[in-house]
Amino acid sequence: MGQGLRAARNARGWSQERLIFEIEGYARRRLLDVASTASLRTYVSEWENGRRAISERYAAILRPLVGATDAELRGGPERPTVQQPDGYEDLLSRIDSARNISESMVQTFLDQTELLRTMDRQMGAAGLVDQMTGHLAAMEEALTFAVLPSARRPIATALAGAATLAAWQALDAGSVDRAWRHYELAKRAAQEADAPLYLAHAMGEQAYVLSDAGRPKMAVELIRDAQRTHSERQSPRLRTWLSAAEAELCAAAGMSDDAQRALGRAMESLPDGEETRDPDMPSVFLNADHLGRWRGNVLALLGDAAAMGDLYTSLQSTDPTFVRAKAGLHCDLTQAHLSRGEVEEARSHLQQARLLASRTGSVRHRRRVELLTGRL
Incomplete structure (x- = not known):
């Protein structure tokens, strides 16, 4: 039961004493009550050895500290959604709610993603795990019960961008499985939205998971496949990003000549000007x-x-x-x-x-x- 906590702690190079120190610091900064240091030593040992369940009180502290979801922390499946007794009534209520999602609501999703991106850039990904989990869940819920394509596509586009960000955050926090699953979610959402830029970007970032996992040649294959994905619809800045990513992945794979060629393509294709954000795809800064x-x-x-x-x-x-x-x-x-x-x-x-x-x-x-x- 506590294997997830131990793995997350070890990934950061923390001893149990360091984890206790971080718990106490987190609680002190937020004016939360926690057990004494001696008791926390017992709790951590028992959590990691499966002799004590992690209570929600401490899980809420541990998730942002180690950058793990609740399921990763406890080593179990995600909590199931509670089913309402009247299935049809609940279904229609959700469909009606999704139908009423306006452009302003989709913009709220996009604004929340942008806020989480900014916080991640400045503070790191670990402390955002709860916010990002809730953000994705809200968009997945909206997409699940949106019926008509005109309602689904804007939500799916927003979800593709958010899931790609969540995947990179998970990778940075050391949760490789979560990162891979989020990239798959981003790709599915991009395909539904008919948003080839988001699909290619998610594929390009996903290639880094393969490279980090020790499959550099497969990573190069994936980034090249991303470049071929609706290449005629890709923006110049995204093409530059994909070429630069190919150069980095080729370099990691020991493919020096390929890396130099890809780097040359990136330098040649970069749009002029000081603009950093792609107007067609705000996820790309370049x-x-x-x-x-x-x-x-x-x-x-x-x-x-x-x-x-x-x-x-x-x-x-x-x-x-x-x-x-x-x-x-x-x-x-x-x-x-x-x-x-x-x-x-x-x-x-x-x-x-x-x-x-x-x-x-x-x-x-x-x-x-x-x-x-x-x-x-």
Whole structure:
């Protein structure tokens, strides 16, 4: 029963004492009452060994601390929806409610996704697990009971964008299974909405799951398939994003020439101007500065000395609210300095990466930090 808690704790490199410290800090900041330190030691041990069920009171604290859903935390299935005694009456009530969803309600869904994206960028994904779970559930509920295509498509489009964001957050928080399932949800929603940009973007991000899982060649195949998905309907900025992602995934797979070619396509296809958001797809942030940072990442992975200039330029220009991106930049700089044998500089950047990964609760970046630490 407590295997999920133990796994989530271990993914962050926390001891049981560290988890207790975090529980107490969380409770103190929110003026919540929790048991004494000695009692919490007993609780954590019993939770993880299955001798005590995690109460809702403590589950509400643990979910944002370790970035796990309730099912992941407790190691059981999601709670079933309570069925109403009069099935037809309840069904028609839900259908009527879905039919009445207006454009303003869909815009509310989109605004909530944007808020969660901003919070994720600044604070990390772990603390948003409850909000994102509820957000997706509300949109899935609306889509389930929307009948006509005119009502379903706007909701499905909103769901595709939100599910893709939720998947990336889950991946960052170390919940690979949840990330994969959210990407599948995003793809289904995009297909229903006839939204090829959202479908290609979800496929492109999903390729990173395969790469992180040790299937880099399969990841490259998926990102290339994403590029072929209704390519004639893809926006220039999305095409640039997909090419840059292909370059990174090829570099991770050791396909140097392919990475360089994909990087060249990305540099050539980027739209002019300082605009960062794709007007056709707000999920994509990409301008010359972002692409420069991405180029530095790819070159660092390839061990190319040219990476250094791009990375230091990006370090100076990156929006300070992109905390997770800065963690990645410091990892890239660590790798670039190591390839040149500059150990002290590498250590300095690795320390910054470690601090930022800890600040955002990024399990994904923490794993990369551990791999780089092994090279020092």
